[in-house]
Amino acid sequence: MRFCFSFIMSTPRVFFSDLKSGKCSSAVEARLLRFWEAKNVKRGGELMWVDMILIDVNATMMQATIYANRLSRFRSKLAAGTMYTISGFDVARCAQNFRLTDSPLMIRFNDSTAFDELAEPVSPLPEEGFRFRDQSELIGLANTNIVGAITAVKSNVSDTPGEKSRLMATIKLDKDSTVTLSLFESQAEAFHKRLEDMHGDPRVVVATSINPKMIGGGLFLNATSGTHVYFDKETKPGEDYFYKLVARDNGVPSAAPLLKGYAKVETLTISELISFVASAQPQDIDFVCTGRVVRLDVDKGWCYVACAKCSKKLQRTVSALECVRCSNPNAVGVLRYRLELAIADSTAEGTFVCFDGVMTKLHNLRASEAGQMLAVEGENPEDMMVPPFINDMEGKTLTFQVRVSAFNFTAHHQTFTITRILKEHERIPAPDFVGGNDEDDNNLGGGGHVPVRNDSGEGSSGPDKKADGPPADTAVEKSSRSSTSAAKKARVV
Numbered sequence: 001m002r003f004c005f006s007f008i009m010s011t012p013r014v015f016f017s018d019l020k021s022g023k024c025s026s027a028v029e030a031r032l033l034r035f036w037e038a039k040n041v042k043r044g045g046e047l048m049w050v051d052m053i054l055i056d057v058n059a060t061m062m063q064a065t066i067y068a069n070r071l072s073r074f075r076s077k078l079a080a081g082t083m084y085t086i087s088g089f090d091v092a093r094c095a096q097n098f099r100l101t102d103s104p105l106m107i108r109f110n111d112s113t114a115f116d117e118l119a120e121p122v123s124p125l126p127e128e129g130f131r132f133r134d135q136s137e138l139i140g141l142a143n144t145n146i147v148g149a150i151t152a153v154k155s156n157v158s159d160t161p162g163e164k165s166r167l168m169a170t171i172k173l174d175k176d177s178t179v180t181l182s183l184f185e186s187q188a189e190a191f192h193k194r195l196e197d198m199h200g201d202p203r204v205v206v207a208t209s210i211n212p213k214m215i216g217g218g219l220f221l222n223a224t225s226g227t228h229v230y231f232d233k234e235t236k237p238g239e240d241y242f243y244k245l246v247a248r249d250n251g252v253p254s255a256a257p258l259l260k261g262y263a264k265v266e267t268l269t270i271s272e273l274i275s276f277v278a279s280a281q282p283q284d285i286d287f288v289c290t291g292r293v294v295r296l297d298v299d300k301g302w303c304y305v306a307c308a309k310c311s312k313k314l315q316r317t318v319s320a321l322e323c324v325r326c327s328n329p330n331a332v333g334v335l336r337y338r339l340e341l342a343i344a345d346s347t348a349e350g351t352f353v354c355f356d357g358v359m360t361k362l363h364n365l366r367a368s369e370a371g372q373m374l375a376v377e378g379e380n381p382e383d384m385m386v387p388p389f390i391n392d393m394e395g396k397t398l399t400f401q402v403r404v405s406a407f408n409f410t411a412h413h414q415t416f417t418i419t420r421i422l423k424e425h426e427r428i429p430a431p432d433f434v435g436g437n438d439e440d441d442n443n444l445g446g447g448g449h450v451p452v453r454n455d456s457g458e459g460s461s462g463p464d465k466k467a468d469g470p471p472a473d474t475a476v477e478k479s480s481r482s483s484t485s486a487a488k489k490a491r492v493v
Helices: 068-077 185-197 236-248 270-279 356-363 367-374 472-478 483-489
Strands: 022-040 046-055 061-067 083-093 105-108 114-117 144-155 166-172 178-184 204-215 218-223 229-231 285-296 303-307 333-344 349-355 397-404 416-422
Touching (some): 046 068, 061 068, 144 185, 166 185, 166 204, 178 185, 178 204, 270 285, 270 397, 333 367, 349 356, 356 367, 356 416
Parallel strands (some): 061 105, 349 416
Antiparallel strands (some): 046 061, 144 166, 204 218, 333 349
């Protein structure tokens, strides 16, 4: 008697740590921790792919990507927290600057990929996973996670239709270092609503997939499309950090009472601006003014040699340039704009200063490029003659945004810092959320300033290079009110 045996060959199972570059026919069991869409903002938000973070039985996390042309097969199956068996996929190397996990590899779904929900894994799969970095490790990384104590929140989230929503949270990490996390649009609104709806005030925040950026020597973090925010005990790392704070009892204030909204950017005359800082309480706020450039204070120069790392002015020694802030006796210097100018309208005259970002955007020319055109061998760059395009600013009428900070409310303030020069027909901007200071301006290249759209759809750095605005007298007629009224409208609520 003959017996026929039928063998069903099962797909071999592997771990993430076993994967190598190339095609993989084996199967992995993993839990989907988080997923989000990646869109091309230059093409009207066109969907490019979906990114995922997966975790296997060994708590190894790996990035996976499904491109838009294959997404229809898998979209209905995607659910955070669900377990899956994945097989028949490609394994590729991650871009070094955009790794979402510690693994140098990533999974790419292809036409042969099987992606099936798993009810009973061979071994239990972890329910969460994060990679955290301290402040020193955050610099230069992308798409990383943080856990820390939330100490303050500023928000302009409101019910006003069409207004851009922004929120800025101050987070205290270990070793008493502090960072600022900025969220925009729907993420800002969700964060704001959760704070308002919570019965108690959160102490701990866990934020995923954030991008760090150095601005003026400070570390700022920007949310990405993949950012998820968790409070207090919603995650195991958050719970551990929460109880560590309780044990230390370090007096970290709760965040909800500190939730503040920004006032709208008001238009003031120069007289009202001067009166405001003389009578109001110290605060950080923005105004818009219009006036004519009556003279340039070229005796104080038009540029300075700054530290390439922190943008502070370098100190000259006998043989080198020293950065005091960075404690670097051999710092690398870069030329940056700094120009003081007197601007007047029909009410008063004030002294204003434009830094590097504003001047570069206005003239479409970096200070280093202007310096190369005027350079004389052996001459100190700071002593070079004033470029003709800067001299041409005298006599022009400008509409500009002014940043008023606590420094302006002291008896020693002499200048107001211009943070943006508006072009003709450009709308009054919303307040900026990533600030500089009165010595450096690092708003070039998206250093925290949100582009402002005008009536034609162009951004604030659009093709129109003219800085001339409406006549100063017209702006004065539209905003002729007392400094008391200005103080009321400018109050932070």
